Amino acid sequence: MLEINYKHMKNKKLIALLTDFGDRGHFVGAMKGVILDIDQDIKITDISHNIEPQNILEASYTLSDTILYWPAGTIFVVVVDPGVGLGRKSLAVRTRSGHIILCPDNGILTAVMNNPGLEDVRVISEAMNRLPGSEMFHTFHGRDIFAYDAGRLATGQIDIDNIGFKMEEQIVTLPIQISTIKYKTIEGAIVKIEHPFGNLCTNIPRALIEDLEIMAGDSLSYEIFESEGLIHKGEMPFVNTFGEVNQESPLAYIDSSNRLGLAINMGNFSREYKVNAGLSWLIRIKSPD
């Protein structure tokens, strides 16, 4: 949906952080310190540190929903890492859009695999690419490997081509429900909640809505399941934006990531109907007759 502008891909120093480390502890400060100790001129920008702890799916979609807006060459450090220290691979990836991602190989690339797609995947040689003196630590690769390598990539001390061998195997992916149409019914996954508003983000792209010839003003019926149990169902208008329905009323719309969203105008859909997001949460949408 965006044309990526390679003209900006200079040798600039821009690092964007996305983690579940929270905004209260020493984690984020230590990562920033490590980067700035390599070169104080590196520009560090926070995307979020409040991904739900260990929620790899939320991190994956948060990354894919922002990455194409950033200049090519930006280095994304994406750390949600429940398997830290257990031998899972550390990856350095170049996307088809010219962005760099450093992350654990645990499914966090699931959403960007399709869009923008991966061009080069490297397994970081950790022995040669970790913060000197950090060998004794086993629980904080965000600082000791990912931040450190991001800083060295940003300054050109290392390059993604020599950070490690090309990955031979498949990367880990999350078993997310693919969005489909069958018999005028669209099925898809609820991939994250848009906090603090409580909007539901599905993986159903605008194209599927258009295939079913759903138009602004149509009424949609929907069912939401967790692990095959029906949690909530209802009917709502498909509109362009929140204020087209009454306050406290539900709506369906194409969200800012070009996928189907569900919301309550001036309310919180997730909280109101006790709906959450994750690999076990599905949604079915029926087109109007």
Place this chain on the structure above:
Amino acid sequence: MLEINYKHMKNKKLIALLTDFGDRGHFVGAMKGVILDIDQDIKITDISHNIEPQNILEASYTLSDTILYWPAGTIFVVVVDPGVGLGRKSLAVRTRSGHIILCPDNGILTAVMNNPGLEDVRVISEAMNRLPGSEMFHTFHGRDIFAYDAGRLATGQIDIDNIGFKMEEQIVTLPIQISTIKYKTIEGAIVKIEHPFGNLCTNIPRALIEDLEIMAGDSLSYEIFESEGLIHKGEMPFVNTFGEVNQESPLAYIDSSNRLGLAINMGNFSREYKVNAGLSWLIRIKSPD
């Protein structure tokens, strides 16, 4: 209260963000990406992204309580936008203090209208000033209009003088209770809660307190109403700072924005007495006899 120093008003690239987008989703990251894709050298600073969802009054006072501390020329992107996509105007404003504000026309300028005051108000011509390719999106002007235009203003690609026509009508303002003195009673609004401490921020300026000849050490009686219902009343000393009263005791004081504040020393006034802020929340203060 501050002398604005125009000597700093160089053509520098400083953008400050204030939104209700939260610190967990893709919203803030997308805004920052759009700005940095225009020019990686633009300096972006976060004021807050945790304004209560849709709380325009809180955003308005948070803006007015910080703006004069920033260098003239700073571009404030202020987005609390429940009416997004419904035809409300997008504004670009120059204040009397030489600051730039980009925001929806929904009341968010209420507090800065008086202080520092508005010098030039433009209605952004959205067709010519939105992120290319974003026409299909109706719910995220923070990214598609305000961040994009802030980036272009910061680099000088556009100027506030040619971003749109001068606003002819009045801007939208919130119907906030003006602070007054009648018969030795001061009445005013509770405009926000100072999280995380739970202090009450009123719109009663220091001058009204001085008019009533209230002095440090005086005892004040007060009543707090929501929609004309009495919620809480009591008596408390008027002092300079928190630690002048016992722990867990209430106090009144002139806060860091030069208005009357109410707090509990080492406690949380808002939570303790179930007092909140907003257009329906009023406070009455009686001077000592």
Place this chain on the structure above:
Amino acid sequence: MLEINYKHMKNKKLIALLTDFGDRGHFVGAMKGVILDIDQDIKITDISHNIEPQNILEASYTLSDTILYWPAGTIFVVVVDPGVGLGRKSLAVRTRSGHIILCPDNGILTAVMNNPGLEDVRVISEAMNRLPGSEMFHTFHGRDIFAYDAGRLATGQIDIDNIGFKMEEQIVTLPIQISTIKYKTIEGAIVKIEHPFGNLCTNIPRALIEDLEIMAGDSLSYEIFESEGLIHKGEMPFVNTFGEVNQESPLAYIDSSNRLGLAINMGNFSREYKVNAGLSWLIRIKSPD
């Protein structure tokens, strides 16, 4: 544990903020504005603004757990300040590692006193070193003194050597339980909770664990007390990292700050066992027989 690299100690402009001001109000924005109004080229980085309100101990350890990762010369503005406006001293400190800290004299330096240690402690002459026009405010030294002086230190307008007299007395320290070994039992304090994961951070260094010849794979028994009351006790394996135990199982490990930590793999130890941190929280660890 880290070798401090003095080669980076140029006259660069790097300020790191650590406060309990929260991420919602005008406090942080006002501090940043004051700094950038001194010089827009100063680089400001957030460590955290979500230290628990008034929790000086948490701030102290959060500072000490990050400071050595930052380049020497970095100016840390650390403000948790329940005694603001009451005459407690404002300090400007140079550590043995070449870092600068601006903070109230209220115990917030307790953890850095030992590591990295303090080299020069100055009492800020507030009359000469506060934001012009701020004399009428008594509740926000974070803005009016600490941010203002950090900006002037960053630009070289003032120097720590002339910001005030050398401190003659002892600085305030928190009465924290020293970690000890007696009869094969290690005793120490629980100094903070690692949010959002709920891990317990103790002040028991790796060296004490090694002194007791505790090895990866050993089973440890532990007791946790608040004010001498037993809150929780149990047994858990001492391992290198979280995923070595089953999901929802507890573990002990050397954390990323080189001290003993307690956690639940994919869980929240603090919430599960209602254990908190602070001066009254103690832990006893028994080595295997």
